[in-house]
Amino acid sequence: DAKTTQPNSMESNEEEPVHLPCNHSTISGTDYIHWYRQLPSQGPEYVIHGLTSNVNNRMASLAIAEDRKSSTLILHRATLRDAAVYYCILESGGSNYKLTFGKGTLLTVNP
């Protein structure tokens, strides 16, 4: 499976934007980029995913580099409820259909 690299932790202040980076230099042409987050004592929660173009939804935006070797999850206004571990995951589907989680980025949001 192609690997992703994320910072171990990041801090943000409430109501400020947060940019969570992810490097995936070995991404293949068919790999989708997924972001999930996990709040304490809960299962992972889908945030957003994309293939080539930038994506927006009600939770976040995903900015994908032109060469697709990196991406950034953008939370436009962090809230205390956004404090979680954020996972950047590549998924290729087919017979190898699964999400392979790394260690993720622990996001702390300060009031």
Next chain:
Amino acid sequence: GAGVSQSPRYKVAKRGQDVALRCDPISGHVSLFWYQQALGQGPEFLTYFQNEAQLDKSGLPSDRFFAERPEGSVSTLKIQRTQQEDSAVYLCASSLYPGGAGNTIYFGEGSWLTVV
């Protein structure tokens, strides 16, 4: 319910005991996954079902672990002769379509297993 449901939420087992963990995926979801998450770690893949067919069981750590989904809906993860290293959260997830390629995967809240 609208989400993936798992039971029991918490299970304490004596070492050597057999346990069974149940997953009710979202109705109509074709794909079903089991993951194991140790404390402080990211989830680790165990196995994948497409309907009733177990297409990938490469993540099952030993032959003490067995999963089934006989009618393509509810799934059970069974752990025989539990050992302390089996203590973890066991997460079930489901997805509407087979084969991935950008599908959203929905996770349950997990079954917390403690082996004493």
